[in-house]
Amino acid sequence: MDIHHPDLHPLFAEHMATLTQRSDAALAKAGFDHLLIPAGNLHYQFLDDRDYPFCVNPQFKHWLPVTNAPGSWLVYTPGRKPKLVFLQPADYWHVVPEAPAGYWVEHFDIIIIREAEEALAHLPKDTDRCAIIGETGSALGPVVPNNPQAVIDHLHYHRMCKTAYELAMMRVASKIGARAHRAAEAAFRNGASEFDIHMAYLASARQTEHELPYSNIICLNEHAAVLHYHSLQHAPPAHRHSFLIDAGASFHGYASDITRTHSADTGDAFQGLINDMDAMQQHLCARVRAGQDYAALHVDTHRLLGGILKQHGFIRMSAESAVEAGVTSTFFPHGLGHPIGLQVHDVAAFAADESGKSIARPDGHPYLRMTRTLEPGAVVTIEPGLYFIDMLLAKLKDDTALAREIDWQRVDAFRKFGGIRIEDDVVCTEGEPENLTRDAFAAVGQR
Template sequence: MSATAPAILYRQHLDVLEQRATAALERGGFDHLVVPSGTLHYQAFDDRDYPYAVNPHFKAWAPLTRNPGSWLVFTPGRRPTLVYLQPFDYWHVVPEAPGGYWVEHFDVRIIRTAEEALQHLPQPVARCAIVGEPQSALGDYVPDNPAAVVDYLHYHRAFKTPYEVAMMREATLRGVRGHHAAERAFRAGASEFGIHLAYCQAARQDANELPYGNIVALNEHGAVLHYTELGRLPPQDSRSFLIDAGASHGGYACDITRTHAADTAGEFQAMIEAVDAAQLKMCDQVRAGTDYKRIHLDAHLALAGILREFGVLRMSPEAALETGVSSAFFPHGIGHGIGLQVHDVAGFAASDGGGTIDKPAGHPYLRLTRVLEPGMVVTIEPGIYFIDMLLDEVRKNGHGDAVDWNRVETFRPYGGIRIEDDVVCTGDAPENLTREGFAAAA
């Protein structure tokens, strides 16, 4: 991006947000959209707060992620108002006055206590659609998240503006730096915890700034889909390494997974390369008019084909999908929407008026069932895992003969493989933010 691009892209982004908010308010019969940034939540029987997470509806308007107690107000036909909490506080660092390319588009009201926001919020309250967490209530301004408004906003949030894609591209560059550092640490013999620290250092974000907890898994731990234990000592023999880790920029996330083998000439490395090649073909399916459910089912066929090629499965890919055997090796969905949240909202939305699109029978963990359209950004993350409890179910269900268990034992010490990219659906060929990020860092 050039130095002037963010300001231009943001202005266009704000125009889209205002159009969407105006339509959503009309749907719900309201005059004002009121969005709290969120508040600090405190632990039970303690004075320590949980890590603060900003309301995604708030950071959609302003790239502010560390400002609890602030509010956003939009009334159609008027400049949006930012009620910005800048407290008197000698215990913590006080947020600086808002600045940057986006501020000129807001009527900014600085407040010193959270309660002062009340004098800047529109009345009557009954004419306000208040979108946020219940804990963000202030006086009579209690988030009620009216369905007509939220359904509309969530549905259209799937379509990213060029500004949002630019923010995700910047997040990706941070994530790529972290992934390169993590691989170096793995090959140097570091522990999971040490790899995690190397990642955070390179991405220049700590655990609370990352969009989700890093999954850093050595050897068999790669078979745990959300392995976040971060062992403090390295294993005696580091055979494989799976890392699922992202980064944030301007309130937007990237989500990247890579798998590495210690022996770059061995059979597990060959399987990684086969999954990577199949994953690239799946990424190419991210095109306008493609049913995302179809990509998921095609992924099962492709991964079952790889398992058959490596001697793990004795049945055809079609039979593996039909019998559910493929789900024992690939038990999660092919991906999800991504943007302001890692698992972005409205993945099942039938329309901006509500309703849902069902998941395929037998595939309960798919997080997106919509037909792809230009502007959508999705992840594509196929995986092959050797998970004991799921493989036991294959035996119990009478399909044990379809598996070569000796081959399973060969790959079991490596845990699993997952490759994940963030991909933009366009009017033409898809744009792979992740591969572009790795290429730029090469």
Template structure:
């Protein structure tokens, strides 16, 4: 890890924390990493997922029972839980270039943390889940603190961009392995295993559950069933799968055709649209307008492919494209796959509305240097939505014979992670594919 990048990152977070605390009238910021949650009526825990507010500060993602103490003007403190245990592997003491910037106290029991916390819990902004409470130190999640920190988290530091780039490198390596498995005739489950093996991450390490959809399954936007036997024939693969690095997420989607033909041509057309949209991730761009432009461009693809009979403008105005492209163009990405404050009007709260008729768009903020977003246009052949299109009288706009020919392939989605800069956008995903 580049030490200077981390130092500058930490300085930025300390400045943000000081401003957030001043706004809310608190003296200290406390952040628990979180604890293990037991399954209902059982003594087995769910997989641990670290508090994203915690991992924003340091690259510890598998450390339950820890606390951060941030007091303006003082060295930040990590209370690190290293229990004495022979049932489970004990976490190793923190190491790496970031450690020198922290005062670290080692705990043997979770309760020991209370001795190191400020004497008055009422003077503390505590960010976390209710289950992370330690006596009187219970998360209160003050809205002014969260609004400020979440809003500014959209603007990534150089350190964060490096982690996102590394996450994309891992994801791309695994995507290439998944494509090889698909072309070798593997099942959805087999492709998923090939992906995890190449990424060096299992299902609990990945930032979200892999979407591995063969043929018609690609028409289910969040398909995660992963059948154990391959279909016959295996026509197409849509794989939406990411990777984690130091707490940061990559989110990458690719679609492949088993053979050249009309569906492969449609993939190439969507890819061209996606690249055109990626090129517009520039400072000042209204992401809502970019989403609406995606509808117009995809309507042109549908028209060119003979799927719709009307003009692209009419297809958008009459809601035809919404049946083929029902989700948002993308979202912010960083510590979380769908990063926070995507709709925030300012660091003091409020929301920027979605365009009318587009309820699933997760990002409405204008783009600015430091923001990292996904661009993921898609075209799908979803029976439910196409039936609704017919029911609402728009069926004449569609060539249903063309739909029927493409329906067995399910759908297409292509997704990259793109950083907005002061100049041209930086496509982290395409860079990683080029490097591979």
């Protein structure tokens, strides 16, 4: 899939200017003259000749929208035009990557090679002056990734703030994901199994499982209580109660990450719980603003969730007491969200600055994936949840004092639904946040 947009050329030019500026600063700080980024190589399964699906180095695809170029290299020297050493092998066993073309090629000196070893002739000879960022398996002769931490810390810290070009790519990824979510919900309403819902999603997104930014989570009924559920039952359940889908899409190397929860009966108590969780989630999305402490937003989510648990009769204690006692963590054991971009769980989520210092998680919240203060250009997910997880509920029930504060009959009635998670990708701007996910659903005619 490709897009044709009159603003892509200037957007990409501005993107390149930003990357070169950041790279110049990182190299100067760490004392290197060149930046080398291998795309990566194919990896083979143990005791077999089958390769795993290729996964490109995120640093490589930050520079150009090429995600299937094993054996290729990006070379940047401050003051010079970036060089792309592109491996296009003579191969009749596999599909050969297409020659570089499109809105981005004018920004690179492109050299086509036929054998991986030919890249050596086009890489800097003074390898000790090179910052080489890649996995160990990308080594080529004397060119071995050294992954200097000072360079990585600088680049990762600034990668939190997306360029206008990156946001354009993420808007497309969101629209693909929203369209596929709509197809998945239709399959659920028609009585499909988890496997068939998954296939409907892939068909609508027009992406294979390996092209998606992460493996789909598709849960019917109590399976929604497994946070990373991937089993995909082939037969539909005897009774349909609920459907939770956590699935995204990719576009030019950028990810979307979307979660929705549906009730089989849109007039039941579970739908009412979904509605209140949705209202809370939208309130949290509206608070994605410059200067917002993300960790504080996560902690406040527990207070809001305590109110919902009280309102719907799951707890007898106050919302504040439920937070203080850790009861809300039984129902919401994961973090509020994470950065997203080139990777679905993007980098530098805990970075205090570009030097590598980090910001600790709040006490009692070990699974929070981000602690940074938001700034314009940051894109984060907002994904509060409410689950009925047998293992965690059993632990709560063992605490005699706290167990008295729970309406177990009410809780037991909701176990069959598994749980609720609602997730949007939200851009922090200079003013009102941009909700990529809600905008995408509006474009395809669904919330």
